[in-house]
Ligand code: CO
Ligand code: CO
């Protein structure tokens with residue numbers, strides 16, 4: 347039996363827990379491919395479509411790529427739910443895809459017990475400008491481009507504990523594309539990037555620490571958090587996934603003057619979160635300036651990459 351030879355053109359594959367696969371076509375172009383789908387997280391089908399699309403497109407942006415084509419993946423209870431609901435989900439996704447500049451080229455749907463929706467996205471990136479989560483360098487600053495608290499706030503929506511203003515705010519954050527943030531990175535020597543999703547801010551920061559063999563220090567006070575998050579977390583409105591994140595991360599995180607409520611918030615499982623960008627400290631302020639100019643208002647420097655305690659995170663209160 348011939349041994350399977352690793353394909354030299356596979357730049358990012360299954361070995362690292364990165365956001366998307368990257369395959370080199372030639373010296374100028376590599377393909378970036380990703381797939382994501384889930385059950386509805388909000389009641390409004392149009393909004394769900396927008397959020398699902400923003401979430402799937404985000405993995406392309408997190409690799410430094412530009413989305414080119416998308417395909418829809420649909421599971422829908424055809425005999426139980428009105429078809430207009432599916433039409434609204436697809437319209438939401440389609441509007442978001444158009445905003446990204448990509449084109450919808452097809453998809454597949456099946457009859458299913460409960461609705462599921464997502465997208466497979468193909469993008470391109472220059473092979474030498476791939477932003478993995480495994481190349482952060484000691485001395486880098488970490489920038490987060492969207493506020494956290496999304497998991498806790500969507501949990502509160504399900505329990506009818508969030509007012510309309512709060513609902514609109516969290517929907518807007520989830521539906522926002524990471525396009526402008528990704529474009530801002532283009533002219534900087536970004537060493538690593540990922541997007542913050544199901545493992546929470548600290549879980550995805552841990553992927554960078556592990557992948558890069560570095561330590562990370564997070565200044566919890568500089569992390570942008572959505573209004574009402576803390577208040578709701580104090581009432582134990584925490585999604586199961588966020589508590590799970592907190593538990594599996596706890597042995598590798600040292601919290602200094604950070605109470606348990608803030609620890610949960612930092613581990614909160616997010617849908618369609620922001621980019622977590624590792625950039626040399628001397629470029630961090632300039633990149634932050636471009637992010638703010640591009641309309642990514644919540645972007646903030648939240649910590650740094652260190653050469654101490656590789657694969658571990660220190661969070662300072
Ligand atoms: Co991702
Ligand atoms: Co993903």
Ligand code: CO
Nearest residue numbers: 408477478539
């Ligand atoms: Co990346």
